Amino acid sequence: MKNLMHLLFALLLAWAGCQQPAEKPSQTGSDEDFVWKTEQFADKKIIRYRIPGFDSLTLQQKKLVYYLVQAGLSGRDIIYDQNYRHNLKIRRALDHIVRDYEGDRTTDEWNRFLVYAKNVWFSNGIHHHYSGDKFQPEFSRAYFQSLLEAVGHQLDDEVLDAMFDPTIDPKRTNLDPSKDLVKASAVNFYDPDLTEAEVRAFYESIIDKNDPTPPEWGLNSKVVRGPDGRLMERRWYADGMYGPAIREIIKWLEKAAEVAENEAQANALRILIDYYRTGDLEKWIDYNVAWVQATEGDVDYINGFVEVYNDPLGMKGTYETIVEIKDFEASARMQKVAENAQWFEDHSPIMDQHKKENVVGVSYNVVNVAGEAGDASPSTPIGVNLPNNNWIRVEYGSKSVSLGNIIDAYNKADGPVLLHEFACDEAEIERAEKYGSLASKIHTALHEVIGHASGKLEPGVGSPAETLKNYASPLEEARADLVALYFMMDPKMVELGLMPSLEVGKAAYDSYIRNGLMLQLRRIEPGATIEEAHMRNRQMIAKWVYEKGQPDNVIEKVVHDGKTCFKINDYEKLRALFGELLREVQRIKSQGDYEAGRALIENYGVQVDPEIHAEVLRRTEHLHIAPYGGFINPRLVPVTDDQGQIIDIKVEYPDDFTAQMLEYAEQYSFLPDEN
Ligand code: ZN
Numbered sequence: 030m031k032n033l034m035h036l037l038f039a040l041l042l043a044w045a046g047c048q049q050p051a052e053k054p055s056q057t058g059s060d061e062d063f064v065w066k067t068e069q070f071a072d073k074k075i076i077r078y079r080i081p082g083f084d085s086l087t088l089q090q091k092k093l094v095y096y097l098v099q100a101g102l103s104g105r106d107i108i109y110d111q112n113y114r115h116n117l118k119i120r121r122a123l124d125h126i127v128r129d130y131e132g133d134r135t136t137d138e139w140n141r142f143l144v145y146a147k148n149v150w151f152s153n154g155i156h157h158h159y160s161g162d163k164f165q166p167e168f169s170r171a172y173f174q175s176l177l178e179a180v181g182h183q184l185d186d187e188v189l190d191a192m193f194d195p196t197i198d199p200k201r202t203n204l205d206p207s208k209d210l211v212k213a214s215a216v217n218f219y220d221p222d223l224t225e226a227e228v229r230a231f232y233e234s235i236i237d238k239n240d241p242t243p244p245e246w247g248l249n250s251k252v253v254r255g256p257d258g259r260l261m262e263r264r265w266y267a268d269g270m271y272g273p274a275i276r277e278i279i280k281w282l283e284k285a286a287e288v289a290e291n292e293a294q295a296n297a298l299r300i301l302i303d304y305y306r307t308g309d310l311e312k313w314i315d316y317n318v319a320w321v322q323a324t325e326g327d328v329d330y331i332n333g334f335v336e337v338y339n340d341p342l343g344m345k346g347t348y349e350t351i352v353e354i355k356d357f358e359a360s361a362r363m364q365k366v367a368e369n370a371q372w373f374e375d376h377s378p379i380m381d382q383h384k385k386e387n388v389v390g391v392s393y394n395v396v397n398v399a400g401e402a403g404d405a406s407p408s409t410p411i412g413v414n415l416p417n418n419n420w421i422r423v424e425y426g427s428k429s430v431s432l433g434n435i436i437d438a439y440n441k442a443d444g445p446v447l448l449h450e451f452a453c454d455e456a457e458i459e460r461a462e463k464y465g466s467l468a469s470k471i472h473t474a475l476h477e478v479i480g481h482a483s484g485k486l487e488p489g490v491g492s493p494a495e496t497l498k499n500y501a502s503p504l505e506e507a508r509a510d511l512v513a514l515y516f517m518m519d520p521k522m523v524e525l526g527l528m529p530s531l532e533v534g535k536a537a538y539d540s541y542i543r544n545g546l547m548l549q550l551r552r553i554e555p556g557a558t559i560e561e562a563h564m565r566n567r568q569m570i571a572k573w574v575y576e577k578g579q580p581d582n583v584i585e586k587v588v589h590d591g592k593t594c595f596k597i598n599d600y601e602k603l604r605a606l607f608g609e610l611l612r613e614v615q616r617i618k619s620q621g622d623y624e625a626g627r628a629l630i631e632n633y634g635v636q637v638d639p640e641i642h643a644e645v646l647r648r649t650e651h652l653h654i655a656p657y658g659g660f661i662n663p664r665l666v667p668v669t670d671d672q673g674q675i676i677d678i679k680v681e682y683p684d685d686f687t688a689q690m691l692e693y694a695e696q697y698s699f700l701p702d703e704n
Contacts, residue, residue, distance in 0.1 A: 030336075030413070030414045030415070030417060031336060031405075031410030031412070031413050063079065063682075064077065064684065065077055065438055065442045066442040067684050067685070067686065068686065069655045070147050070148070071144055071147075071655075072655050073147075073655050074654075074655040074657070074658050074659075075407070075658075075659055075660070075661060075686045076438050076442045076658050076659070076661070077438065077661050077663075077682055077683075077684065078398065078434045078437070078438040078660055078663070079434055079663070080354065080397055080398070080399050080434065080663055080680055081358070081434060082356065082397060083354065083399065084680075086328075086354065088676070088677065090288075090290065090327060090328055091677070091678040092675060092678065093285055093288045094354065094400075094665065095667060095675075095678050096281045096284040096285035097281070097282075097285050097328070097332070097350070097352045097399075097400070098352050098399060098400030098402075098665055099281040100277075100278045100280075100281035100282050100332060100350065101278075101330075101349075101350025101352060101400060101402035101403065102350075102402045102693065102697045103277035103278045103280075103281060103697055103699060104271075104275070104277075104278050104348045104350070104402060105274075105693055105697045106698060107274050107700065108154075108347055108348050108349070109154055110217055110700060110704050111216065111217055111218070111339070111345075111347055111348065112152075112154035112201060112215075112216060112347075113155060113156065113191075113198065113216065113217055114221075114703070115155075115187075115191045115192075116153070116154040117700060117701075118188050119149065119155055119184070119191075119192060120149060120694070121182075121694070121698075122182050123145075123150075124690070124691060125180050125182045126142075126176045126177070126182065127687060128691050132176075132179055138168045138172050141166075141167040141168045142166075142168045142172070142173070142176065145164060147686065147687065148164050149164065150407070150690040151407050151408065151657075151659045152164075152408075154201070155191070156201035156215060157201075158408050158657070158659075159408075159657060161201035161202045161203075162199065162200060163195065163199050163201075163215070166192060166193060170189065170193045173189075173193075199215075200213065201215050201216050201339065202215075202216055202339050202340070202341050203341055209224055209226075210225045211223055211224060211225040211341065211342070212224060212225065213341075214341045216339055216345075217251065218252065218339075218340050218342075218344075218345040219253075220252065220253045220254055223252060223253075223260070225342070228252055228260070228342065229342070231252060231260040232344070241420065242314070242420050243418075243420070244313060244418075245337075245417065246310075246344060247262070247344035247345060248313065248334055248345065248346045249264055249266070249308055249310065249313070249345075249346060250263055250264040250265060250270075250308075251265075251345075265308065266306065266307060266308030267306045267307075267308075269308055271704060273699045273700055274699040274700050275305050277697075277699050278332070279305050279306065282301060282302050282305070285298055286302065290325070290326035290328060291323075291325050293323035293324075294325070294326050296319055296323070297319035297320040300319050301320075301332065301333070303316075304316050313333070314418065317415075317416040317418060317421050317425075320416070320428075321416060321421065321426055321428055324428070327354060328352070328353070328355075329353045329396065329430075330350065330351065330352045330353060331349065331353075331405075331413060331415060332349075332350045333346065333349070334346030334347065334348055335348075335415065335417065336349065336404060336417070339404070347403065347404040348403040348404060349401075349402065349404040349405040349406075350401060350403055350405065351401050351405050351409070351413065351432070352398065352399045352400045352401070353396035353399065353430060353432070354396060354397050354398075354399050355396055355397075356395040356396055356433045356434075359395035359433055359470065359474070360394075360395065362470065362474050363390075363395070363474050363477075363478050365525055365527060366474045366478045366527070367389075367392070369525060370388045370389060370390040370478070370479060370482060371387070371388055372521070373475075373483070374388040374479075376519075376521070377483060377484075377512065377515070377611070378608035378609070378611055379484055379612050379615040380615070380616060380619075382487065382619075383485060383616065383619040384483075384484070385482075385483070385484065385485050388482055390478040390479060390482050391477060391478055391482045392478075393431070393474075394428070394429065394431065395430070395431045395433040396430045396433060397432070397433050398432050399663070399665070400665065401662060402662075406659075407659030407660050407686070408658070408659045408660075409432070409435055409659075411431065411439065412430060412431045412432060413429070413430055413432070414427055414428070414429040415427060431473075437466065438660070440469065442658060444465070445462075446654065447649070447652070448461050448462075448465075450649070451543050451547055451548055451594060451648070452539070452543065452594065453595070453596040457539050457596075460532055460536045460539060461540065463532070464528075464532055464536040465536050465540060467528065468517070468533045468536040468537040468540065469537075469540075471517065471527055471528060471533065471537070472517060473513075474527075475512060475513035475516055476510060476513040477509070479512055479516070480508060480509025480510065480511075480512035480513055481508075481509050483508075483615075484615045484619060485619065486618070487619050487620055490620060490621045493505060493618055493621070495621075496621025496622075496623055497618070497621065497623055498623065500623070500626045500627055500629075500630050502562040503562040503563075503566040503569065504566070504614055504618060504626050504629070504630065505618070506562055506566040507566040507569060507570055507610075507614050508615060510566060511570065511608075511610055511611035511614060512611060513537075514538070514541060514570075514607045515604060515608050515611055517533070517534035517537045518531055518535070518538070518600060518601070531600075534600070535600055538597055538603055538604075539597060541570070541571065542571050542575070542597060543595065544567060545567040545568050545570060545571025545572070546568070546571045546572065546575065546641070547593070547594070547595070547641060548645065549564055549568070550637060550641065550642045550645040550646070551645050551646060553637055553642065555642070558635050558636060558637060559634060559635055559636075559637060564634075565630055565634035565635060568633065568634050569629055569630055569633040569634030570607070570610065572633040572634075573606075573610055573629070573633050574610065575595065576633075577606050577609070577610075578603065578606055581599065581602055582599075583597070583598060583603050583606065584596065584597050584603065591644075592644075592648070593644060613625075613629075614626075617629070659686075661682075661685075661686055662683075663680050663682050663683070664680070664681040664682075664683055665678050665679070665680060665681075666678065666679045666680075666681055
């Protein structure tokens with residue numbers, strides 16, 4: 030499962046980075062002069078990310094990362110073909126034109142063509158990566174024909190119709206239950222002439238419902254009508270469909286297995302290779318069991334046909350890769366926090382009877398991405414929890430990771446603009462620029478490691494899901510946030526060396542109030558209420574402390590030139606209010622007090638102040654912030670000696686999305702136009 034909820038969370042936090050827009054993106058510079066966002070087009074922005082910690086890896090580890098990234102990119106064509114049967118043909122035509130066209134590249138029509146090409150690269154096909162709606166070209170078919178002729182590229186009418194006729198295959202994945210899901214979806218998992226009923230009947234006939242340890246049925250195949258008229262699977266493996274790309278993937282995975290960090294990791298890689306060679310889903314089970322148990326080492330990866338969101342029937346896995354390096358800094362921070370879990374519990378403002386005598390911090394993994402491909406690129410999740418096969422999760426556990434450098438890059442892409450628009454004064458801006466990034470990371474550590482681990486239920490009280498029902502989730506997030514907020518201003522944090530001064534805590538408070546009372550409303554449609562759990566919890570907390578602090582003017586509503594902001598006048602008193610609310614939210618959970626929980630969320634977390642909302646929408650609109658982000662991958666470059674032996678791997682940070690797409694097309698086009 031990929032974590033998109035946290036994407037929202039990250040975007041809303043929007044901590045300021047230290048970016049000063051430079052003239053030219055730097056290749057190797059420090060965070061301060063690194064350009065995070067390179068361009069925007071349509072509803073998308075292109076972001077760069079860094080790979081912290083890469084240089085401290087051993088040569089063997091660097092090679093492992095490099096081979097895994099190469100393996101991932103080798104399958105890039107697969108996702109295009111999976112998304113739509115004409116995608117590869119169309120993409121190659123676009124690639125060819127963008128690379129070679131020698132005509133006028135300054136006209137409006139050319140620019141509209143280029144946006145179309147970028148949309149296609151961003152979405153791995155001609156349907157929007159998120160909505161699944163087909164892109165309608167904003168240039169004429171005649172113009173496109175002229176571009177094709179100019180570079181000497183042919184496309185047949187069927188493909189051109191698919192591009193230009195809005196009635197043909199308008200939706201990649203159609204989940205409208207009144208439709209035939211298979212027929213109404215353009216995705217290339219089923220022959221176009223098959224019906225949903227036929228496909229369902231086919232799988233009914235082969236799935237063993239009594240198998241306690243079933244494979245992920247249908248995960249690695251396209252369903253087609255066989256020569257005898259009956260349905261059959263065309264499997265994706267070395268000698269089957271997508272074979273030319275899969276054989277390349279195998280080649281790199283074999284090299285990776287040779288430089289694995291330990292035997293468990295090497296063993297998992299060997300089973301993965303075996304799975305790709307055979308297409309046997311029992312081997313995919315063995316692989317997932319081996320992979321989830323391979324927890325030692327600093328490098329990890331996801332590679333395979335994994336997520337099933339693009340299939341209207343939820344069976345077919347899209348190809349993806351994410352290569353991950355342990356976030357050494359975050360791990361050290363989490364460990365420091367976890368070591369002191371009991372201290373935090375003992376000093377928490379919650380009632381004594383709700384404290385745990387022996388608290389253990391929740392382990393939480395942050396990794397940094399070194400490369401992504403397939404369905405995870407250019408648009409990426411920001412957290413992943415795998416494997417998806419439920420019985421493996423129950424029996425062997427799962428790996429859950431948060432993609433630290435991706436989240437960081439998201440925040441830095443738009444953070445400064447939003448900060449400058451919504452901060453109350455220069456001091457707040459300065460604090461955010463100086464400490465915002467660190468404050469965000471410490472908040473996450475406290476929220477995850479201490480927040481969710483803290484507190485206990487009173488004897489005989491049922492689980493929050495039973496007692497608090499639909500309010501359990503926002504209340505749990507509120508509890509974890511409040512633990513983090515309360516301790517962010519504790520001198521203990523400085524004493525533990527987690528922050529240089531309590532200014533970091535102040536930056537966290539500024540941001541929380543700014544987002545909870547204003548900024549997050551930019552994600553809400555006019556007239557709507559807040560539905561998402563994290564958003565409900567944040568507004569609930571911010572509104573509650575604002576209201577309770579009124580007598581002492583703890584948080585002041587300031588309106589200047591028609592612009593509203595909320596200024597914190599007393600951080601110590603605000604901390605006490607967070608503590609008071611934490612005590613109450615913990616009581617609600619510990620006693621299962623549904624009525625009190627409902628009242629908190631409904632009274633403070635759901636309704637939107639229409640005036641503030643309208644103002645936020647008005648003030649963010651002119652900032653032109655694209656809602657979707659996609660990433661340029663760093664480039665890993667092997668350095669070789671006279672004998673051709675790799676002696677080092679260097680990281681470069683390209684800054685041109687188009688150039689990277691053309692480079693990938695050049696290096697990783699392993700599939701024919703039709704598969
Ligand atoms: Zn949480």
